Amino acid sequence: MSESPDKQGLRNVLLIAQQYLSKNRNVHKKAEQLLDALVEKSLELCNDVDISDIRFTHDELYQLVWSKADSTGKAPSTIRNYRRQLIDLLKDDSSLSLFMIESGCEHLLEFNTDDVKGGAKTTHGLILKSSSNIQTHNISNVVSYKVVRIPKPTWWMKTLMKVELEGINAFWFITVAILCVFSFALIPFFVLKGSFTGIAVGLVLGAILAASTGLFYQMYELMEKGVSKTPNIFTPFRIKNLFFVTTRKPRVKQEVLRPKVIELLAYEGRCGLCGDELFIEKSREFKGRYVGRCAIAPQEHVFSFDHITKQGKHLR
Template sequence: MEALEKQEEMVVDDDLASPQDYLSGLLCLQGFLRHVRKTTKPYRVLQAWLDYEIQRISEGHNTSQYDAENLRACFGETGDKTASAWMASTWKVLNDFEAAHGEGLRSWAAQHGYSGFCLPSKLVSPGGAGNTSKFFFRFIAVTQKQTASSQSEALTPDTPVQYIMDTQIQPAWWIGWLLKSGYRLYGWRKWLFFIYFMTILIGVVIYVFTVLISAVYSHYFFNNSTEFIVSAITIGVCGWLFLSPIVRLFNWRITMAPALLTAYKEIDDTQLELMSLPHDKNGAKKAIRLVRYSAVCPICLGKISLRSGGRRYPGRLVGRCEEVPAEHVFSFDRMRKIGVLLH
């Protein structure tokens, strides 16, 4: 760990964050990462870096700036690549950490009584020999109003669960270019998204209608109408499975996202949400986003994931504990972000 001994210490600015607040922010981020449980390499590098920084602060050291070589030493990896090249692909993901997880982190800090949270940040090198980019954790305080909503009572089975939007989901490659601005679809991008699905719907309807006509007037159009009827039923069912999430999105404002919209590694427990834009007081302007809601189970402290209600709770999304999914089932109030045990 020789490389770790070369990181630069900085004195914590008391006007920005006390050492206690900074440690609280680090612990908040650590707890959040353990809850989200993303296991890709950038997140594992972040976890190793975070664990090392928490250890140093707990031992009384000041907050530090790390270069790429320090972070590679934290992760315990060696290779032929230079440290900066090794870190480039990792930072490409971590650079979007706030956009993907900022909302969830704020909720997590408020619910668990932390004074704030930390985010991975980068101080870009000015260039020149011996100058390298530095990486550090930036502390963000949680306002008093947010902290007041934290849970202070002991958890019981009747304790309402508090959901957080822990992740804005990485979209599939074909829609990724539409979601470049904050993982959301709004304005012309949103309507282009709807036009795509409406085009598919119109195509399916025209094809099914053509097949029905051919079945009635088969001697004019097709010799084997049975083949076309079977194909029409197949295409109709597939079209409905593909388009029904969009219908439910309009009706219920949130639904489980079709697998076609999400990257393969994000395919589980992903929701498609139609939300009002924060700056629109009238609520007329809407945006679409791919998200994942979760909570902590008050019964067994397992992770609650939002899933379809199925036959027992038709038309609803419910929170199911990953440890006891059949019994630890909770409602989901999208606006208040809370749920109660469903008996």
């Protein structure tokens, strides 16, 4: 006997939900555990009963997560407390619903409760709702970043807004690097002299070297990756996504080799899945790459960041 279209549709949507919920089971909170268990049990019952019979009482839902029958009578209040969270987990703009839409689902899941009277038991279950009326035109696996004006830049920002690495500028970069190396070599010499003046000079050189180390790590990352985030200590709180980036000097006529340019730029981007703000940060998960993370779903809505094309692709 073949399955009804409604039952087959419910099974397909439950399978997609199961795929999503199984990714982070080890960090699920109780509401997510309850939804995960409800999806699993509903899938299991799809094989044996009619779609209208896939319903659960308070006690049955309680037992799905707490693995024991409720002997204290607190199952109804416990499930009622989690009902709002279950509804939120299945909202049209939730991460799970967006994942199902991306996976091509024509229907989404909804947590349904039959509030009956007259002594009958209240039952709960997962039902289908149409996704056709959900606005999905903003959902995209590609995002665009734009350069925005830095509000009230400090003096050091103005100095480093745009530095062309040619001529005198390149000379100064090389000179400062050489001076730092000499400072490192001279510190032991002054400290070992033992005099107050020698120790004082060694400490000053050490402080200069310590400050320069951070700067040169910044420059090393910039040369290696083409982008490096400015240190938080130097960045005003109101400015987000502030980076040093390397570009090329604009082409002049048939010029072949154009010198590199270091620029200080602030970027802005919007999540392609939910439209919220993107924060650009370095990620260990993606081998030190800078990625754009959604402000409200930083684990699920992650995009690459290309400072040249100002584009990003959905990473997971």
